Amino acid sequence: MSQQDGPEREPPYKALVFDLDGTLINSAPDIAAAVNKVLEAHGWPVQSVAFVEEFIGFGPRRLLHDLLAALDLPSDDRTVDKAVRDYLANYQQEPAQRTLFYPHVREDLQALHTAGLRLGICTNKPQELSLKVLEILGVAPFFEVVVGADTAPVCKPHPSHLLAVVEKMDLNGDSWAYVGDTKVDQATAEAAGAPFYAVSWGCGAELSVEPHRRLDRLIDLARNPDRDERT
Structure with missing residues (x-):
C-alpha cells in the first residue's frame, strides 16, 4: 500500500x-537470549536467533515445547513447565535489551x-x-x-x-x-x-x-x- x-x-x-x-x-534477539539461557542451564546447545524465531508466535509454552521437540530434547510436560518458568524469569531480567x-x-x-x-x-x-x-x-x-x-x-x-x-x-x-x-x-x-x-x-x-x-x-x-x- x-x-x-x-x-x-x-x-x-x-x-x-x-x-x-x-x-x-x-x-527475536531477546527471546532467543532467554531461550538460550534455558538451554545452557541444561547443558544443551544454544541456538541461533533465526532458529528460535521459527517457533515464535504461539506463546511461551508452545515456543519451548516445539523448539525442544525439534531438537530431539526432552519435551514432556514437567520439562516444558520448568523451561517456561526459567525462560520467563530470564526474559523478565532483560525484556528489551536487544x-x-x-x-x-x-x-x-x-x-x-x-x-x-x-x-x-x-x-x-x-x-x-x-x-x-x-x-x-x-x-x-x-x-x-x-x-x-x-x-x-x-x-x-x-x-x-x-x-x-x-x-x-x-x-x-x-x-x-x-x-x-x-x-x-x-x-x-x-x-x-x-x-x-x-x-x-x-x-x-x-x-x-x-x-x-x-x-x-x-x-x-x-x-x-x-x-x-x-x-
Whole structure:
C-alpha cells in the first residue's frame, strides 16, 4: 500500500489493533537470549536467533515445547513447565535489551495516535512482559488496551483473544482492523470477522493477502480510502 496524494481524508478506521512481536518490534534477539539461557542451564546447545524465531508466535509454552521437540530434547510436560518458568524469569531480567522497532514503526504509531486513532494490542506474549517492553520502548501511552495471552480467555488464533481487546476498547459497532505478520494473526482476524492487514516485514512478506492489504508503512492505515464497511 502506498501513500495517497491529494486532500486529507478522515481516517478510514476509528481504531487499530496490532500484534506486537514481528509486527511492531523485532524482539527475536531477546527471546532467543532467554531461550538460550534455558538451554545452557541444561547443558544443551544454544541456538541461533533465526532458529528460535521459527517457533515464535504461539506463546511461551508452545515456543519451548516445539523448539525442544525439534531438537530431539526432552519435551514432556514437567520439562516444558520448568523451561517456561526459567525462560520467563530470564526474559523478565532483560525484556528489551536487544529489541528494536522495525523501520518507521515508532514514528507511525505516534502519527496514528496524534491523528486520533484508538490503538490496542493483541499479543501471545505474556501480559506483564508486553507492558514492560512497551514501557521500556516508550510507546505504552499510545495504546488504550493491551491483552496478552495469559489474560485472555483463550489465545490467538482463537478469535476470543482479539475480541477481548475489542470489548475492552468498547469498539463494538465502530470500524476497526487488525494488523499482524503471521498466519496466526491472519487466521485470528478472519475468525473474528475483522479486516486484516499484513506488514511487509517480519514474516508478513510470506502471507498471501490482497495488494491493498499489505502495508509498507503503518501510517498508510490513516490514508487508505478503500476499507471494508463494518456494521
